[in-house]
Amino acid sequence: MSTLHTVNKSPFEKPSLDACLAHVGGGASVLLLEDGVYAATKGTAVEERVKGALDSVKLFVLGPDLMARGLSEDRVIEGISVVDYAGFVDLAAENDKVQAWL
Amino acid sequence: MKFAIQVNEGPYQHQSSDSAYFFTKAALEKGHEVFRVFFYHDGVNNASRLTTPPQDDRNVVARWAELAEEHDLDMVVCVAAAQRRGMVDEGEMQRNGKDATNIHPRFRISGLGQLVEAAIQSDRLVVFGD
Numbered sequence: 001m002s003t004l005h006t007v008n009k010s011p012f013e014k015p016s017l018d019a020c021l022a023h024v025g026g027g028a029s030v031l032l033l034e035d036g037v038y039a040a041t042k043g044t045a046v047e048e049r050v051k052g053a054l055d056s057v058k059l060f061v062l063g064p065d066l067m068a069r070g071l072s073e074d075r076v077i078e079g080i081s082v083v084d085y086a087g088f089v090d091l092a093a094e095n096d097k098v099q100a101w102l
Numbered sequence: 103m104k105f106a107i108q109v110n111e112g113p114y115q116h117q118s119s120d121s122a123y124f125f126t127k128a129a130l131e132k133g134h135e136v137f138r139v140f141f142y143h144d145g146v147n148n149a150s151r152l153t154t155p156p157q158d159d160r161n162v163v164a165r166w167a168e169l170a171e172e173h174d175l176d177m178v179v180c181v182a183a184a185q186r187r188g189m190v191d192e193g194e195m196q197r198n199g200k201d202a203t204n205i206h207p208r209f210r211i212s213g214l215g216q217l218v219e220a221a222i223q224s225d226r227l228v229v230f231g232d
Binding site for chain 2: 006008033034035064065084085086088089090092093097098100102
């Protein structure tokens with residue numbers, strides 16, 4: 001059973017991402033959207049934590065939400081895939097369920 | 103694939119109503135079915151036909167309504183959440199002795215059972231909120 005986890009909070013505002021990463025098992029997918037996209041960028045205080053998570057989970061970030069915040073794709077940590085809304089739909093369909101970490 | 107969408111956040115609050123809208127639109131464009139969009143908590147405010155956003159801003163309510171019109175979407179507002187927030191249709195107006203209605207005709211007010219049913223009938227339930 002694979003699960004798509006969505007995190008829409010900035011890691012500098014709420015501990016949703018930490019809670020999610022502490023819970024998810026191997027093979028899970030995590031999509032960062034809305035203010036959650038800040039966690040996908042290089043040079044932040046959570047960069048190492050996010051990079052470490054890449055060993056066991058697949059990380060995705062919603063491109064339109066990066067763009068809405070003036071963040072270009074070249075600022076995204078290597079290993080994190082940028083997807084659009086169609087890609088978000090595909091991830092939701094490919095996994096068995098979707099869990100939102102609100 | 104059959105999707106059910108849950109919206110827990112009001113329009114112009116943060117971004118979740120927008121995210122839910124774009125996800126729903128993308129799913130429909132990809133040929134998926136959207137069984138129901140369920141508006142819960144502050145999400146019920148997405149159903150007000152009285153909103154008047156500035157002309158250069160997106161009209162969240164009209165946008166949902168247009169998508170529903172185009173794809174014959176079932177958009178349901180939670181009755182208990184609606185009563186608390188003053189979201190009123192004809193039936194609620196009469197039942198609770200109110201003097202007006204404010205719900206957009208593309209939305210309908212019903213119970214939480216509609217969310218449970220949507221979760222059971224759909225392959226995926228995707229939740230958006232604050």
